Amino acid sequence: MRSRSLVQLKLPMKIAVVAPSCTLRPEAAEAVSAIVASRGDAQLVIHPQCFLSDGHFAGPDGARLEALREVMADPSVDAIWFARGGYGSNRIAEAAARDLPEAARSKIYLGYSDAGFLLAAFYKSDLNVAHGPMVQDVARDGGPAAVNRALDWLVRKDQEALEPGLSEGRRAMAFNLTVLSHLIGTAIEPDFTDAELLIEDVAEHEYRIDRTMFHLTGSEAIRRVAGIRIGRISEIPDNEPAFGHDAESIVQNWCKRAGIAFLGPADIGHDANNRVVPFNYRSN
Amino acid sequence: MRSRSLVQLKLPMKIAVVAPSCTLRPEAAEAVSAIVASRGDAQLVIHPQCFLSDGHFAGPDGARLEALREVMADPSVDAIWFARGGYGSNRIAEAAARDLPEAARSKIYLGYSDAGFLLAAFYKSDLNVAHGPMVQDVARDGGPAAVNRALDWLVRKDQEALEPGLSEGRRAMAFNLTVLSHLIGTAIEPDFTDAELLIEDVAEHEYRIDRTMFHLTGSEAIRRVAGIRIGRISEIPDNEPAFGHDAESIVQNWCKRAGIAFLGPADIGHDANNRVVPFNYRSN
Numbered sequence: 001m002r003s004r005s006l007v008q009l010k011l012p013m014k015i016a017v018v019a020p021s022c023t024l025r026p027e028a029a030e031a032v033s034a035i036v037a038s039r040g041d042a043q044l045v046i047h048p049q050c051f052l053s054d055g056h057f058a059g060p061d062g063a064r065l066e067a068l069r070e071v072m073a074d075p076s077v078d079a080i081w082f083a084r085g086g087y088g089s090n091r092i093a094e095a096a097a098r099d100l101p102e103a104a105r106s107k108i109y110l111g112y113s114d115a116g117f118l119l120a121a122f123y124k125s126d127l128n129v130a131h132g133p134m135v136q137d138v139a140r141d142g143g144p145a146a147v148n149r150a151l152d153w154l155v156r157k158d159q160e161a162l163e164p165g166l167s168e169g170r171r172a173m174a175f176n177l178t179v180l181s182h183l184i185g186t187a188i189e190p191d192f193t194d195a196e197l198l199i200e201d202v203a204e205h206e207y208r209i210d211r212t213m214f215h216l217t218g219s220e221a222i223r224r225v226a227g228i229r230i231g232r233i234s235e236i237p238d239n240e241p242a243f244g245h246d247a248e249s250i251v252q253n254w255c256k257r258a259g260i261a262f263l264g265p266a267d268i269g270h271d272a273n274n275r276v277v278p279f280n281y282r283s284n
Numbered sequence: 285m286r287s288r289s290l291v292q293l294k295l296p297m298k299i300a301v302v303a304p305s306c307t308l309r310p311e312a313a314e315a316v317s318a319i320v321a322s323r324g325d326a327q328l329v330i331h332p333q334c335f336l337s338d339g340h341f342a343g344p345d346g347a348r349l350e351a352l353r354e355v356m357a358d359p360s361v362d363a364i365w366f367a368r369g370g371y372g373s374n375r376i377a378e379a380a381a382r383d384l385p386e387a388a389r390s391k392i393y394l395g396y397s398d399a400g401f402l403l404a405a406f407y408k409s410d411l412n413v414a415h416g417p418m419v420q421d422v423a424r425d426g427g428p429a430a431v432n433r434a435l436d437w438l439v440r441k442d443q444e445a446l447e448p449g450l451s452e453g454r455r456a457m458a459f460n461l462t463v464l465s466h467l468i469g470t471a472i473e474p475d476f477t478d479a480e481l482l483i484e485d486v487a488e489h490e491y492r493i494d495r496t497m498f499h500l501t502g503s504e505a506i507r508r509v510a511g512i513r514i515g516r517i518s519e520i521p522d523n524e525p526a527f528g529h530d531a532e533s534i535v536q537n538w539c540k541r542a543g544i545a546f547l548g549p550a551d552i553g554h555d556a557n558n559r560v561v562p563f564n565y566r567s568n
Contacts (some may be wrong), residue, residue: 053525054528055525055526055527055528055529056490056491056523056525056526056527056528057528087491087494087495088491090495090498091494091498181466181499182465182495182496182498182499183499183502184468184469184499185468185469185499185502185503185504185505186498186499186502186503187502188502206340207340207371207372210371210375211371211374211466212466214374214375214466214470215465215466215467215468215469215470218467218469218470218471218472219469219470220469221469239340241337241339241340242339242340243339243340244338244339244340244341245339
């Protein structure tokens with residue numbers, strides 16, 4: 001009887017949601033809470049900081065950092081799920097990764113887009129990070145599938161949630177192209193050596209993608225990757241005149257010029273089909 | 285009589301115009317040619333490459349590089365004046381600065397905006413570069429004044445054309461902020477040590493300016509500057525919600541965080557008032 005009651009007391013995975021970038025919409029929080037409740041395999045704790053607002057951000061830098069550090073230090077939290085992107089996590093990323101409490105090391109961190117600044121800083125500090133859907137994604141067309149995919153991976157490491165090109169023997173890292181370009185050369189730049197690099201982007205003109213690829217592939221740090229795979233580059237604004245090259249040929253061209261292997265497509269992007277890329281897949 | 289005829293044969297300064305980025309508008313070429321003709325103190329040679337068009341660019345990379353290298357190698361050319369910005373000079377900058385002909389070293393190179401990629405690459409190769417108005421600027425409100433300022437400086441090193449904060453003992457470099465951010469860490473990054481860095485930008489959201497300043501001031505190469513001065517950050521698109529910080533406070537904030545001296549305003553920008561910043565002002 002005693003052992004049985006102990007089993008019954010075992011709590012489901014506890015997932016904490018914080019918003020290091022922009023404010024989470026209450027409707028999205030409610031929709032995801034409902035999904036988690038109906039699944040019954042996880043406990044979702046949405047930090048009140050997610051609903052703060054300070055200009056562009058989900059509260060001032062101090063409040064966003066404090067909420068993030070609070071859940072990182074909480075031993076009862078198994079996973080930290082970033083609420084959404086936008087812009088702003090770079091402003092607290094270096095501080096968030098400093099003097100890490102032991103409890104921060106046993107968690108999973110999941111997000112993408114602007115949260116890539118945190119993925120980079122945390123991965124550099126040997127934390128367990130993954131690129132994948134966030135809470136706000138529930139509002140997309142087909143969004144609940146993205147949210148369930150994220151939960152399937154967080155709760156039970158469902159292999160179906162993973163980007164299909166990943167393989168056991170090869171380290172992979174995934175980033176929004178523009179975010180990655182802005183962290184190269186800063187204190188939060190991780191080591192890319194021999195990793196397969198997956199990139200995606202949204203709402204950038206082709207000339208900007210070209211310029212960012214020039215910058216990225218011009219970096220010695222990036223030239224150490226095993227190769228680059230291209231996810232979806234979506235919602236590209238019209239160029240006037242037409243740029244003359246599409247996103248895939250732009251990426252291929254700069255890989256070629258830099259002597260970086262181009263390894264084909266990746267199933268990631270700013271959409272509901274965005275698959276999960278754990279940076280330490282090799283060790284999972 | 286002989287010496288008098290020799291003096292009469294002395295030709296005015298020869299200025300070659302090429303377009304390493306986007307296509308020059310014929311109306312702008314005509315307007316600037318008329319200004320130069322009425323001044324009578326310079327010979328303007330507009331390379332036919334300026335009017336080529338290939339998607340976004342003033343001709344394919346090969347044609348833009350060839351025209352630029354042709355005028356660089358021409359001993360009769362005293363100055364190379366970039367036609368306009370846009371995007372694309374980064375695609376040929378490294379090649380343009382390679383194996384320089386001796387004739388390239390006795391010229392002045394003038395431009396800004398996207399041409400900053402060339403200013404960087406050429407300055408790194410010890411060429412004599414300056415940040416200032418371009419040919420296409422004639423189309424701006426008050427544009428002829430910008431063109432005359434550029435010519436006053438090219439032809440007779442008129443001190444009135446210079447950015448007023450420059451001083452003899454201090455090296456200065458000027459760049460479009462976004463362009464500068466994209467060349468950091470690449471093969472064309474020049475040495476910024478102890479230089480005063482002047483930045484300007486146009487048509488970027490405040491969140492992008494903030495992100496770019498994070499990137500820029502996070503670079504060890506940039507942290508070696510003597511300080512940063514801010515030119516005009518113009519045509520900022522609306523942010524939804526309001527970002528909460530203006531461009532000057534954004535720049536000041538990141539300078540402070542990075543331990544870089546903020547040195548006040550600079551009289552440069554994407555406008556007719558754009559003053560000239562020779563990178564080797566110390567030696568002029």
